[in-house]
Amino acid sequence: MKLDLKIQPLSSWITAKAQPLLIAGPCSAETEDQLVATAHLLAATGKVTALRAGIWKPRTRPGEFEGIGSIGLEWLKRAKAETGLPTAVEVATAKHVEEALKAGVDILWVGARSTANPFTVQEIADALKGSDVPVMVKNPVNPDISLWIGALERINNAGITKLAAIHRGFSSYEKTAFRNEPMWDLAINLKTHAPELPIICDPSHISGNRELIPYVSQKALDMDMQGLMIESHIDPSVAWTDAKQQVTPSALSELIDRLTLRQPEVVNTQVKDALAELRNKIDKIDDLVIQKLAERMKIVEQIGNYKKDNGITILQVNRWDEILQKRSNYGKALNLHADFTEKLLELIHSESIRKQTEIMNAGQGEAPVQEQLTHS
Numbered sequence: 001m002k003l004d005l006k007i008q009p010l011s012s013w014i015t016a017k018a019q020p021l022l023i024a025g026p027c028s029a030e031t032e033d034q035l036v037a038t039a040h041l042l043a044a045t046g047k048v049t050a051l052r053a054g055i056w057k058p059r060t061r062p063g064e065f066e067g068i069g070s071i072g073l074e075w076l077k078r079a080k081a082e083t084g085l086p087t088a089v090e091v092a093t094a095k096h097v098e099e100a101l102k103a104g105v106d107i108l109w110v111g112a113r114s115t116a117n118p119f120t121v122q123e124i125a126d127a128l129k130g131s132d133v134p135v136m137v138k139n140p141v142n143p144d145i146s147l148w149i150g151a152l153e154r155i156n157n158a159g160i161t162k163l164a165a166i167h168r169g170f171s172s173y174e175k176t177a178f179r180n181e182p183m184w185d186l187a188i189n190l191k192t193h194a195p196e197l198p199i200i201c202d203p204s205h206i207s208g209n210r211e212l213i214p215y216v217s218q219k220a221l222d223m224d225m226q227g228l229m230i231e232s233h234i235d236p237s238v239a240w241t242d243a244k245q246q247v248t249p250s251a252l253s254e255l256i257d258r259l260t261l262r263q264p265e266v267v268n269t270q271v272k273d274a275l276a277e278l279r280n281k282i283d284k285i286d287d288l289v290i291q292k293l294a295e296r297m298k299i300v301e302q303i304g305n306y307k308k309d310n311g312i313t314i315l316q317v318n319r320w321d322e323i324l325q326k327r328s329n330y331g332k333a334l335n336l337h338a339d340f341t342e343k344l345l346e347l348i349h350s351e352s353i354r355k356q357t358e359i360m361n362a363g364q365g366e367a368p369v370q371e372q373l374t375h376s
């Protein structure tokens, strides 16, 4: 399903100073000196397109630094006047929007916690009506693409056409190497729903620590994202918020230098032909895979009918376990990643269960929509 968003191309409202497009600045504006000094160092790299700074900070627990507030808008104005960098801030209420617009902030972004709440997004959207300020919408904290899309639609419906999404990763209960799980599939999914929508990656919030930022940044570029938002502080060791994930402006500059930029379009005809030939092979293999899956499902149907006639349960755990073990080992021997083979088999098995449930319980009522459409 393609989304019906009315969007102006990124290049019509933001001019990248260099490639990749880079929005950088401290997690929080702390003092006027800290913000302005950081802005000067960032501008001097020649790589930064816009200056970001949080001035209203949604903190998970009370008692933490909640942002410097409206006074920060004055500091941003000064930073912009002295460096020429356009400015970007997070807004979470109608009042934030009004104040930021009045102060001439160039780009607003909606944070992950706000995106998760349609009331908040609608309040922000209503406050934006009549303005044509660019707005970037971070993904919600939970991995729910509909919430992300819904927020983008609400802002777009308010008349904002200078629109982009920010991929900042998703909260996870499990402790992993990332502060927020990237779940790249969700960003790719958004791209397929709205190919014209620019997506900026926020490696700082995905990583949660400086060390991972280069890896995440490179991966984001290879996922054809249109830019990066990276937190940068003049002295991260004394940062009031997110100290571990901020980098100095000079470290940021080096990090950007080490990234490899690749093009989404293939221009070289020789390369184009070689790719076309390989893709042709893939097309044939995919057709075979689908044919074989359909054949397998026909056999599953026969098994389902036998089971129905003979009063045998659908799930046969020993057989399933045997399949899982044998195929995983076979896959490993053929250089397939074990996780991949397992996930694929699970998907096939759950479809097989669904099919047999349909056969066994014909005439006993329809399965709920969730069971028909999803494979848990």
Ligand SMILES: C=C(O[C@@H]1C=C(C(=O)O)C=C[C@H]1O)C(=O)O
Pocket (backbone or CB within 6 Å): 300, 303, 314, 315, 316, 317, 319, 320, 323, 348, 349, 352, 353
């Ligand atoms: C098809 C069967 O039913 C289920 C589905 C399986 C499959 O699709 O391979 C395997 C075991 C059962 O849980 C079967 O019993 O063989």
